[in-house]
Amino acid sequence: MHTLTTGPWTPVALSADLPVGTVIPARIPAGSIALWRSESGRLSASADRCPHRGMSLSHGFVRGENLSCIYHGWSYARSGKCVRIPAHPGLEPPEAIRAKTFAVEEAGGVIWVATDEAATTPPVLEGLMPLRSMTTSAGIAAIEAAAGAKATAEGLVVPAENADTLCLLLSARDDGQTLIHVLLKGETTADSRIAASRVAESLRRAAEDLQKKGIAA
Secondary structure: OOOOOOOOEEEEHHHHHHOOOOEEEEEEOOOOEEEOOOOOOOOOEEEEOOOOOOOOOHOOOEEEOOEEOOOOOOEEEOOOOEEEEOOOOOOOOOOEEOOEEOEEEOOOOOOEEEEEOOOOOOOOOOEEEEEEEEEOOHHHHHHHHHHHOOOOOOOOOOOOOOOOOOOEEEEEEEOOOOOEEEEOOOOOOOHHHHHHEEEEEEEHHHHHHHHOOOOOO
16 A cells, blocks of 8 residues: 555654654554554554553553563563563463564654565655655645645645745545655754744645635545
8 A cells, every 4th residue: 555645654753753662653554553662662563552451552661672461461572472471471372473574764864664565665856855754634635735846756745935944745545635744955053943933834825725615626
């Protein structure tokens, strides 16, 4: 399954949003996932559902190199295999107990998750520095209309009036919203980052206004 803009890879978060030893929820076309970074710094992406009772794994916690469910504490390795069942400490969990996993890569300060098993490597975004991520209640078409530019094959939109300073990395979600990663061009200062953030917020509001009016469906 491919996204509307970035092909077999979905940009789900910025590296700065996922410190060592943490787990956060994210979304790909296949549904919700638990995105986590182990204590050694290794990334993993698991389906956001514990095979035991269906609890969201993104509500859980990272313990060493494993992700544990907050409900009954079942723990899963990066491979998805269940490695610990607290209620049965002497039991070696069967191989069949697994959380579904997805390929995940980190490049240029962006975390990408593969939506296609045949995916090779995510897009290379050279000369761009991640600033922030935000979600908008507007589709790709509305964002393109607000920015006055079309998305590239990599999912990048370069706003017509700010082409020299920033671009937007888009990821359409299955709930009708769009995740926007704001990326800066070239050397930046504190003032330029603040200005770019304000521009991105203005574009988000404009896109949502267009979406509400049905001008860009």
